[in-house]
Amino acid sequence: MLEPLRPAPGLRLTNLLGGLGHHAIEGVGSIGRFVVFSGRAAVAIGRRPFRLRVVLEQLHFFGNRSIAIAVLTASFTGMVLALQGHDTLQRFGSESQVGPLVALSLLRELAPVLAGIVIAARAGSATTATLGNMRMTEQIDALDAMAIDSRQYLVSTRLLAAMIAVPIITALFSLAGIVAAFVLATQILGQEPGVFWGGVERSVEWVDISLGLKKSFVFAALIATISCYRGYHATGGATGVGRATTRAVVETTSLILVGDYVLTALLM
């Protein structure tokens, strides 16, 4: 939040330091609030009542409804990788490496990141908007007034659903991308099916698959907690909900990209 404009206090060292300190404390505080919010939601997953019905609905929303967009994104990502890879590798006479190139890029990096971004844009934004509207129309207060733990009911269920759905969508993303690249490579680029699959099977190891899945768990947690946090704490009416939604999507996608680098560096 921007501070209201104060009369210019003049360039004094104490003012400069004071401003710096103020922002630092604010920043640390907001990170802390987010971590506490997420931690409580994670802990509340294991607490009764389990609200399986809500988890199921959210699983449908995060998972089933994301299949189409994930497969579309994955197919074109896989095909463009195959086209570009074929073009470049042809110069070295190694077109046979298109399969491994596509499969490893997808499994390790592109599937978790792109599936995460697609789900953040589709389901994460909707989550923030829903929770924000519930906050504006005092439905969250109503839940609390009825002694229903609103965080558990709204946030924990979504966190659990996302942690299940996002890795599955990521795996589907990889498979769809590899299959699309295979169809393109064999039907249009004229590769032998056996060369493509043989290369893929030889080069892909379990560590590649598990790296992508580990990433997708982290991204799922990011998507669910950030979009719930922004919606749950939305203020300022209809514009406020819009602002919260934008912030949630921007923060989630940025953190997915930064987190991907950090995870790759840590896990590889």
Added chain:
Amino acid sequence: MTNHSRLEISVGAFVAAGLAIVAYLAISLGNVRLLSGHRTTIAARFSSIGDLRNAAPVRIAGVNVGQVGKIQLADYVARIELLIDSGVKIPSDTIASIRTAGLLGEAFVSLSPGGSDRILSDGDAIVQTEPALDITQLLQKYAFGSTTEPPPGTDEGRSGPKLEDPLK
């Protein structure tokens, strides 16, 4: 609960499909063994293993028969463990060599079985091994002749590549 709602069925199908995809990726592409049957561990010492890394394939006649296990240094030579699938019998006079797929491809261990009647069992070692070929050294040999004696027609003692001086 006998009557499942459409929501439950579609979510169930989604999760089942997801698990199936992960299983397919892991088993078919990732070479994960669910029922890792007993594997024979056979040791081999190499003077150099080149780019060989953990979990590299072990092949006989080009067919995968296992993978490389632990790699460690013992008495300044590389001692590697070969995990051979059960059912593949390795005679005691087998030669193990480290090869690369193509010129710059991944390194793997190739076994050439001999004719001995004695079959190696768990914990035995392969005696005859061929170290990894050093492509750079090989190219040097090819380009400059033997690395030990100066190439013919050059000044005695001149070392280094015989190239046109670009400044002339």
